[in-house]
Amino acid sequence: MGIRAGIINAYGDYEDVLRDIRRFTSLAHGSDVLTKALLGNYALLDRGRPLEDLRNSIFRTALTRNSRCPLCERAQVCALDHFLPKNEFPEYSILADNLIPVCERCNRLKGDECDKIDGLLMFHAYFDEFPDCEILLTDVGIENTVSIRYSLHRSDKVDNLTFARVEKQFKILGLFDFYQMEAIAELTDQIDLYDEMYASLGDSGLRSTLSALARGAERKGVNHWKAALYRALSRNAEFCSGGYRKLLTSPMT
Template sequence: MGIIDAYGDYEDVLRDIRRFTSLADGSDVLTKALLGNYALLDRGRPLEDLRNSIFLTALSRNSRCPLCQRAQVCALDHFLPKNHFPEYSILADNLIPVCERCNRLKGDECDREGGLLMFHAYFDEFPDKEILFAEVNVDTTVSIRYHLRRSDEIDNITFERVKKQFETLGLFDFYQMEAVAELTDQVDLYDETHGDFGDSGLRSTLCALSRGAERKGVNHWKAVLYRALSRNVEFCRGGYQKLLATPMN
């Protein structure tokens, strides 16, 4: 009955992990046995269908990694790492389809002392108030820098969890690289729009691109990028042309 009871406690563990220790704590034999269950999800093993159904759920959501919102899912992350809580090694609620990069960087991250966990893709909602911002600088190059800023509508604990997620997964640098690729791919559109409709036309286009990306969330990296570009007078005035000749930083 211990495993069944642990499954029933899962959401309580997420709410305050500091109050819980693993069912296998102190027992190497039990830990090894529970960790061995994960192999049952492999192809041709008894729980292959469970693994397939979890990935099918991700496919129905465009297969984007819920941690970085960018890369394709290809791995199963144990939200509560199986090395800390082996009893959850095959619990579907604890198995999150993610990309290889996020799975590697998250690793065994689990703050059992402070109780500060990252965002769970099934049980938590990322803040819907602006908390992620992009700073655009147009000089000899166009540079983009992402940063977090707490809104008065976001409590400190939620903000610290956001920071933890961004720092653990290196999302500031990752989104900067994605922004480089996005702007380079779209530079011809900016040039044509500005040539036909001027500064205001380009600003309107950037606003429209931001609104489209906001369907994925107000803090989606692409929505944040285009919101910042639309508000940057120098970029809309023709500063985007620096993209044509000089690599971005």
């Protein structure tokens, strides 16, 4: 089989590789020359090169997500991630389905992650859907400070393999700590709103406001970090009955 025909066949096998990567090896396996040649194709996406339009069209898909990174749901996209790393599968170095617009942080942390032994891959932004039941939880503690902690809890609606992939994604991308920092910034920015709602409508008014913020965030997904945060805040009686004021006097953790 010629190299061109082999690449075309590999493109056709892409979704099968995603389903069970353990069954597949790279077209270029064992050939440094072919690997180098296929890796060299990626430079064709650079500005002024023949595939610049392809790169631009891939980035335009990010506009449907308001240019937010699909891995962390927070930062702006600025890089193309090879979901199946080009060093492991160089035949997919310029396959559009394998090129995911992501932020710099997630691109760096994901690196060449590719589990060919257990077949446990992260979530693909185009081919996989994150669980649509609550598995991302936020624990709100109120003592001398307001503390925020994220965790995962497996639902009976989520199979073990899917949940293992979720856990892997959170671990590799450091999402628990990342979301904690984002939550701290979010709450700090909203202090005046909480104070206004509590002063005018009491704890029930603040709870209603937090519930509305949770519903708004859930439009981005039930496990979006903001949705999990505001659900937890709206259910926390101490926070809604004035405990939020500790945001004004103490640093959060």
